[in-house]
Amino acid sequence: xxxxxxxxAKILRQKRTYLGWVGLVLVPxxxxxxxxxxxxxxxxxxxxxxxxxxxxxxxxxxxSALIALASFLLPIIAAMGGAxxxxxxxxxxxxxxxxxxxxxxxxVLLTKWAMAVLYALAGAALVAVVSLVVGAAAFGLHxxxxxxxxxxxxxxxxxxxxxxxLLVVAGAVCSLTIALFISTLTNSSLTAAxxxxxxxxxxxxxxxxxxxDFMKPYTYSSYRLVFYxxxxxxxxxxxxxxxxxxxxxxxxxxxxxxxxVFERKDVLS
Amino acid sequence: MRSLxxxxxxxxxxRRTYVGWVGLLAVPLLIVLALDLSSSKPGPGEGxxxxxxxxxxxxxxxxxxxxALSFFLFPLVASMAGAFPLAGEAEMGTxxxxxxxxxxxxxILFSKWGVAILYVVxxxxxxxxxxxxxxxxxxGAHxxxxxxxxxxxxxxxxxxxxxxxxxxxxxxxxxxSLALFVSTLTNSSLTAAxxxxxxxxxxxxxxxxxxxDFMKPYTFTSYSLAFTNLFRDPVYWHxxxxxxxxxxxxxxGLLVASWLIFRRxxxxx
Numbered sequence: 001x002x003x004x005x006x007x008x009a010k011i012l013r014q015k016r017t018y019l020g021w022v023g024l025v026l027v028p029x030x031x032x033x034x035x036x037x038x039x040x041x042x043x044x045x046x047x048x049x050x051x052x053x054x055x056x057x058x059x060x061x062x063x064s065a066l067i068a069l070a071s072f073l074l075p076i077i078a079a080m081g082g083a084x085x086x087x088x089x090x091x092x093x094x095x096x097x098x099x100x101x102x103x104x105x106x107x108v109l110l111t112k113w114a115m116a117v118l119y120a121l122a123g124a125a126l127v128a129v130v131s132l133v134v135g136a137a138a139f140g141l142h143x144x145x146x147x148x149x150x151x152x153x154x155x156x157x158x159x160x161x162x163x164x165x166l167l168v169v170a171g172a173v174c175s176l177t178i179a180l181f182i183s184t185l186t187n188s189s190l191t192a193a194x195x196x197x198x199x200x201x202x203x204x205x206x207x208x209x210x211x212x213d214f215m216k217p218y219t220y221s222s223y224r225l226v227f228y229x230x231x232x233x234x235x236x237x238x239x240x241x242x243x244x245x246x247x248x249x250x251x252x253x254x255x256x257x258x259x260x261v262f263e264r265k266d267v268l269s
Numbered sequence: 270m271r272s273l274x275x276x277x278x279x280x281x282x283x284r285r286t287y288v289g290w291v292g293l294l295a296v297p298l299l300i301v302l303a304l305d306l307s308s309s310k311p312g313p314g315e316g317x318x319x320x321x322x323x324x325x326x327x328x329x330x331x332x333x334x335x336x337a338l339s340f341f342l343f344p345l346v347a348s349m350a351g352a353f354p355l356a357g358e359a360e361m362g363t364x365x366x367x368x369x370x371x372x373x374x375x376x377i378l379f380s381k382w383g384v385a386i387l388y389v390v391x392x393x394x395x396x397x398x399x400x401x402x403x404x405x406x407x408x409g410a411h412x413x414x415x416x417x418x419x420x421x422x423x424x425x426x427x428x429x430x431x432x433x434x435x436x437x438x439x440x441x442x443x444x445x446s447l448a449l450f451v452s453t454l455t456n457s458s459l460t461a462a463x464x465x466x467x468x469x470x471x472x473x474x475x476x477x478x479x480x481x482d483f484m485k486p487y488t489f490t491s492y493s494l495a496f497t498n499l500f501r502d503p504v505y506w507h508x509x510x511x512x513x514x515x516x517x518x519x520x521x522g523l524l525v526a527s528w529l530i531f532r533r534x535x536x537x538x
Contacts, residue, residue, distance in 0.1 A: 201345070
């Protein structure tokens with residue numbers, strides 16, 4: 001527990017922590033401003049659902065912001081959180097000091113991972129709260145029309161949206177764990193973050209090609225928009241369950257690899 | 270020129286450099302592989318621009334690859350390349366050493382900017398040449414069909430692909446200059462790179478809402494498809510000229526801002 005406090009204090013003292021959160025919160029703000037001022041219009045073909053009718057319902061602001069987060073911004077911010085934890089200590093030359101104290105490497109690594117998860121979770125929660133409050137103030141909360149055409153009461157929809165946010169965060173945790181793993185291999189936080197984002201992007205590109213369809217069930221990137229299935233009636237639980245299993249396996253394996261490397265790493269800086 | 274050469278040698282000693290180049294080269298090769306193995310070919314209008322033409326004509330591979338990369342992966346690499354040269358020195362504590370030598374800050378700043386460009390240019394050459402060779406071998410080379418339906422000869426086609434690469438390079442210069450600018454404000458290369466990426470993504474999201482159309486002429490992100498106009502007959506130079514003008518102003522503005530800050534910055538590490 002003390003370790004967690006220490007890490008939390010460290011994160012809160014870095015400028016980039018707030019930069020990341022500000023970047024995230026800008027998204028719902030853009031959605032709300034655009035939705036409030038734009039003329040109502042029909043959904044363009046190829047456009048993600050929910051976005052076109054944002055001005056009818058504050059709940060749609062939450063969903064539109066989530067779509068933007070899931071595809072780009074949250075994986076970037078999460079990779080930053082995961083990469084900075086171990087590698088930036090190495091950069092600052094403070095990793096040695098850490099390890100001279102009577103703490104186990106396992107607990108150092110797990111604390112850093114937990115802090116990065118907390119960071120991504122806080123970012124997503126911030127977006128959820130801002131878009132809920134401002135969206136409700138601007139457009140009011142109304143029952144949500146599902147993708148199947150049925151209607152959900154506002155509280156029920158809100159509960160499903162919270163689950164959707166958690167799903168997206170779980171996807172981002174995969175990126176974050178990969179960044180943590182790379183940061184045990186290199187001493188540069190920038191390298192670790194870039195590689196984690198590049199892995200996510202390349203997997204996303206591969207998911208587009210039908211030849212690589214056989215990989216789809218196993219790559220975490222192909223489930224980034226799985227939360228759509230929560231807004232069907234009845235809910236398609238199967239893809240959601242699969243996503244959770246893939247996320248859990250990815251995080252488990254990569255975290256284990258990070259631990260195996262870090263446990264025996266020569267710490268030189 | 271001497272300091273640019275020195276900077277280039279520095280990046281050649283970093284593992285990250287090669288990770289980036291290999292990652293970029295992998296994309297055109299994967300595209301060729303995927304489309305060669307795939308039984309269903311992408312239909313017209315599917316995927317990134319020029320994608321559906323690849324299987325008929327290998328010359329389109331470098332063009333499709335560069336178009337697909339310019340949405341995300343190239344900006345990512347560019348922001349990494351732009352952020353590291355300056356902030357990396359501060360991270361490793363070698364900036365002070367630099368400053369104790371008889372070199373002007375202006376030439377340091379510009380050689381850092383120059384080396385970032387050089388890095389991205391090498392990446393583009395790898396994508397272009399790798400894609401062209403792989404596409405030529407697998408799908409053959411034929412005169413190109415333009416978007417207007419006319420045909421242009423192979424040498425003219427390659428010429429236009431080179432010009433398209435230069436237009437995209439100009440867009441990436443905006444990202445590089447942005448990352449360089451942030452790296453004069455912070456001592457962390459990760460912060461600089463992520464800030465540049467967040468600005469890029471947020472601008473892209475902004476461009477997605479028609480309410481913010483009035484900003485489009487002034488944001489460098491809104492011209493990401495300008496290069497496709499080179500493949501009309503006759504070439505539409507107007508949007509390309511507009512794009513280059515916006516890029517020029519963005520780059521100049523950011524460079525002047527970085528120079529103003531860096532010239533008077535307290536170097537503490």
